[in-house]
Amino acid sequence: MALTVYAPASIGNLSVGFDILGAALSPVDGALLGDSVTIEQSEHGDFALNCVGRFVDKLPTDPKQNIIYDCYLAFRREMAEIGRTDEVAVSMTLEKHLPIGSGLGSSASSIVAAFYALNEHYGRPFDEAKLLAMMGELEGQISGSIHYDNVAPCYLGGIQLMLEKEGRISESLPVIDDWHIVSTYPGISISTAEARAILPNHYSRADIIDHGRHLGTFIHALYRGDGELAAESIRDVVAEPYRKQLIPGFDEMREQMMAQGALAVGISGSGPSVFVITDSQQKAEAMHRWMQQHFIRNDRGFSHVCRIDSLGTRVLEETA
Numbered sequence: 001m002a003l004t005v006y007a008p009a010s011i012g013n014l015s016v017g018f019d020i021l022g023a024a025l026s027p028v029d030g031a032l033l034g035d036s037v038t039i040e041q042s043e044h045g046d047f048a049l050n051c052v053g054r055f056v057d058k059l060p061t062d063p064k065q066n067i068i069y070d071c072y073l074a075f076r077r078e079m080a081e082i083g084r085t086d087e088v089a090v091s092m093t094l095e096k097h098l099p100i101g102s103g104l105g106s107s108a109s110s111i112v113a114a115f116y117a118l119n120e121h122y123g124r125p126f127d128e129a130k131l132l133a134m135m136g137e138l139e140g141q142i143s144g145s146i147h148y149d150n151v152a153p154c155y156l157g158g159i160q161l162m163l164e165k166e167g168r169i170s171e172s173l174p175v176i177d178d179w180h181i182v183s184t185y186p187g188i189s190i191s192t193a194e195a196r197a198i199l200p201n202h203y204s205r206a207d208i209i210d211h212g213r214h215l216g217t218f219i220h221a222l223y224r225g226d227g228e229l230a231a232e233s234i235r236d237v238v239a240e241p242y243r244k245q246l247i248p249g250f251d252e253m254r255e256q257m258m259a260q261g262a263l264a265v266g267i268s269g270s271g272p273s274v275f276v277i278t279d280s281q282q283k284a285e286a287m288h289r290w291m292q293q294h295f296i297r298n299d300r301g302f303s304h305v306c307r308i309d310s311l312g313t314r315v316l317e318e319t320a
C-alpha cells in the first residue's frame with residue numbers, strides 16, 4: 001500500500017505575531033502549493049528516500065542529510081518509547097514544490113508531510129498534540145530555535161495561534177471570509193537562521209507596547225469578524241524593520257500594493273516571500289499581475305492568489 005500526503009505552504013508570523021501566529025495557504029486556482037510525501041513499505045528492509053519536484057535541486061544530495069530522514073529517525077525513536085520496536089522500514093518519496101529559504105514554510109511542509117505520512121503508515125500510534133510537538137522539535141533543529149508558526153498551520157490549517165501549553169501547543173483563530181491573499185516568492189533565498197540572527201536581542205518599551213496593542217487588536221478583530229480592523233492591525237515592529245533590507249524592492253512593492261487597495265502587506269515568515277491581504281479576488285488578481293511583472297527577480301519566482309487553507313495536511317492518494 002502506498003499513501004501520498006500533501007502539506008500546504010504557510011505564512012509564519014503574519015507580521016503581527018512573531019513566532020506565535022501562522023496561516024496556511026491554498027491557491028484559488030486549485031494548484032497545490034506545498035510539498036508531498038509518498039510512503040510505502042521498503043522492499044529491501046532499509047530506509048530509502050527519493051526526492052523529485054521543481055525545487056529538488058537545492059536539497060542536500062545525500063538523502064541522510066534531508067530533514068525527512070531525521071523525521072523518520074525521530075518517529076522510530078518515539079515508537080520504541082511506546083514499545084513498538086519490530087516495525088519494518090519504509091521507502092519515502094518527497095515531491096519538493098516549495099523552494100528552500102522562501103518564507104513559505106518549506107522545511108515545515110516537508111517535516112509535516114513526513115510525520116503525517118509516517119503516522120498513517122504505522123497505524124496512527126501518536127495523537128495530534130504529540131505529532132505537533134515532534135514537528136516543532138524537528139523544525140527547531142533547522143532554524144536553531146523551536147517555533148511552531150509554520151508547522152502548526154501547515155498541519156492543522158487555518159490561522160493558528162501558538163499557546164505552547166502542555167497538550168495545547170496551538171489553537172485555531174477565526175478566519176475572515178472575504179480575505180484574498182497574494183503570496184509572492186521573488187526567487188531569491190534567505191536562510192531562516194540568518195534572518196533570525198540579524199534581529200535585535202532587545203526591543204524598546206515603545207516597541208513592546210505597540211506589539212502587544214497590534215496583536216491584541218488583531219485577535220479581538222478576528223473574533224468580532226472585523227476584517228478591516230484585523231488587517232489594519234497587521235503591523236510588524238519586531239522583524240520587518242530589520243529584515244526588509246534583505247528583500248530587493250520591498251518598500252516600492254509595499255507602496256504599490258497599498259495604492260492598489262491592499263488591506264495589509266507583510267513579509268511571509270523570514271522572507272523573501274511577501275503576502276498582501278485584500279478584500280476581493282479582482283484586486284488580488286491585479287496585484288498578482290503587478291508582482292509577476294515587478295517583484296519577481298528570476299525564473300524560480302512565482303506568485304499565487306490564495307485563500308486561507310482550512311484543511312491543513314491531508315491524504316491525497318492511497319493505492320493498494
Ligand SMILES: Nc1ncnc2c1ncn2[C@@H]1O[C@H](COP(=O)(O)OP(=O)(O)OP(=O)(O)O)[C@@H](O)[C@H]1O
Pocket residue numbers: 058059060065066067068094099100101102103104105106107108110142143150190191192193269270271
Ligand atoms: N526536505 C527539506 N526541505 C527543506 N529544507 C531542507 C530539507 N531537508 C534538509 N533541508 C535543509 O534545511 C535548511 C532549511 O533552511 P531554512 O530553514 O532557511 O529554510 P526553509 O525552512 O526552507 O525556510 P522557510 O520557512 O523560510 O521556507 C536548508 O539548509 C536545507 O538544505
Ligand SMILES: N[C@@H](CCO)C(=O)O
Pocket residue numbers: 012013018019020103105147149150192195196239268269270271
Ligand atoms: N517565525 C519564524 C518563521 C520562519 O519562517 C521567523 O520569522 O524567524
